Amino acid sequence: MTDETAQMPVENGALTNGSDATSPAIRVLAQYVKDFSFENPHAPNSLREGSQPKIDLQLDVSARAMEEAGVFEVDLKINARSERDGQSQFIIELVYSGLFQFANIPADAFEPLLLAECPKLLFPFARHLIANTSQAGGYPPLMLDPMDFGALYASQKLESANAQPA
Template sequence: MANPTNGGQHADQAAMPQLNVLAQYVKDFSFENPNAPRSLQPSNQQPQINIQINVNATPLQQSDFEIDLKIEGKAEIGSTLLFAFDLVYGGVFRIQNVPQDSIHPVLMIECPRLLFPFAREIIASAVRNGGFPPLYIDPVDFVGLYRQKLAEQAAAQQQPS
């Protein structure tokens, strides 16, 4: 028989940490192919690809947060720009029963980890639709990115004004 105190869930299940995706969406996106059709001609040189990734979290309500995964990139051969893109892929997440000191790592590591495959596919499709082979960005180490940002913040706080 179901436990009537919690809609059929056991009391210990109700207190388990939860991370729910309430929505995900393209917030901003641009793709540039400024030198087409010249940039689409075969080349013996491999393009230099540069990609930057940032994560931002914005509280919406007590347990709801918006996460923006920003991915910027460009491909060049020498000084010739082949293509450039800028994507902000967002998600709204609900976090419940997570200790306060663990919320920030969940927001900055787990939430973007859930968004990344969708953002990666949008970029790959845009690059392919721009006339190039699809660009499949390697998986991102969001733990390493989080630690790097913490180290940068700590170093900035130690700098004299």
């Protein structure tokens, strides 16, 4: 299997796909753990069997332009807290980031790309880190359900539009 994005040549700072220099293009330049924390405050007592744990999951996405034209950093922030019988089992805080380069993208398409499509590309890697870390902490792997970032983005846009005064 080949990596399509790795084969996109860059000419004069703009992405090309080999056929049309005006075609829209997105390229993942890098992805990385920006911040990561795992706390297991009540181990080993919290590792004992008990009632079903309650998982509180919070997710946030942010993006910012970098100094290089057309390059943006997208942060996917995931906080997961497991509690059982009123006591914390574990707390995971992760900021998983990516650098994305865009070429020939209309201005009105940037926001949905940055806040829906880019996090969709980052999520599987963040999910894997969280599952492995919770398992290394002595718990069953925390397998996050797949996220529909497009629907989350649309819902957030609708909420903000409804919150605006008429």
